[in-house]
Every structure is written in structure tokens, then in C-alpha cells.
Amino acid sequence: MRRFVLRVLVTAAAILVANALFENLIIIKPEVTAQQRLVTVLVFAVILGVLNAFLRPILLLLTLPLNLLTLGLFTLIANAIVFWLATVVQRNGVQVADFGAAILGALVVTIVSFVASRVIT
Numbered sequence: 778m779r780r781f782v783l784r785v786l787v788t789a790a791a792i793l794v795a796n797a798l799f800e801n802l803i804i805i806k807p808e809v810t811a812q813q814r815l816v817t818v819l820v821f822a823v824i825l826g827v828l829n830a831f832l833r834p835i836l837l838l839l840t841l842p843l844n845l846l847t848l849g850l851f852t853l854i855a856n857a858i859v860f861w862l863a864t865v866v867q868r869n870g871v872q873v874a875d876f877g878a879a880i881l882g883a884l885v886v887t888i889v890s891f892v893a894s895r896v897i898t
Contacts, residue, residue, distance in 0.1 A: 781826075783897065784890075788822035789815075791889035792871060795882045802878035805871050817870040825863040825886070833859050856883035 795803045806817055836855045837844065844851040861879040864871055873879045 785819065785822045785826060787890055787893040787897075788825055788886060789818045790893075791886040792818050792821060792825075792882070794889055795885035796871075798885060799878065799881055802874045803871065803882045804874070806869060817867075821863060821867050821871040824866050825860065828859050828863050828866070832862070853880065853884065853887075856887055859883070860886065 792803075792805075796805050805814055809817065833855060836858060837852065840851055840855060844855075857876065857880040860883040861873060861876060864873050864879070873882060
């Protein structure tokens with residue numbers, strides 16, 4: 778349980794980093810207070826974690842030939858699809874301008890999560 782909470786917090790921090798880097802592409806509801814903004818990001822991180830746990834493996838399995846053909850680079854596209862779907866599920870929380878923004882958001886979340894998992898373990 779502690780590891781799950783830690784992962785959600787790291788993902789939330791990664792989303793805040795992505796928002797800071799790409800303000801016009803990855804948008805967190807601007808008309809809310811700082812506390813509501815944090816709750817919005819934490820809810821998005823939980824949604825993203827659930828989608829990564831259940832949907833991403835299926836998506837990677839279905840796109841395995843394409844992933845092999847691109848030597849694993851299609852995994853980034855699969856991550857972007859899951860990131861975009863999480864924004865669709867949440868609707869009024871974290872939003873992306875287009876699919877390119879979803880790719881950037883997924884890339885930032887992947888890098889920050891990778892670095893954090895290496896530091897934690």
C-alpha cells in the first residue's frame with residue numbers, strides 16, 4: 778500500500794512538472810485554488826495508474842508487432858494513448874491540447890517516474 782501511495786505521489790509530481798514545462802499544452806484546471814489543483818492532479822494520477830495497470834498491458838500486447846518493428850519506440854505512443862485516455866476519463870481536470878501534448882506529457886511522466894523509482898529503490 779505504501780508503494781502504491783508513493784507511486785501516485787511521484788506521478789502527481791511528474792504531472793506538475795509536465796504542466797510547468799508545457800503550460801499551454803498540458804493544462805490543469807486554471808480557475809481552482811492550489812488545494813483543489815493538488816486534488817485534481819492526485820485524482821488524475823490515480824486514474825493514470827489504474828489505466829496503466831489494466832489497459833496498457835492489453836494495448837502493448839495488441840501492438841506487439843508494431844512495437845517490435847519500431848524496436849520499442851511505439852511504447853511511447855502507447856503511453857501517450859493511455860495518458861490521453863486518462864484526460865478523457867477525468868474530463869474537467871488535466872487536459873491536453875492535442876495528441877502531441879499527450880506524447881510530451883507521457884514522456885515527462887515516464888522519465889520522472891523512472892528516475893524516482895531508481896532513487897526510491
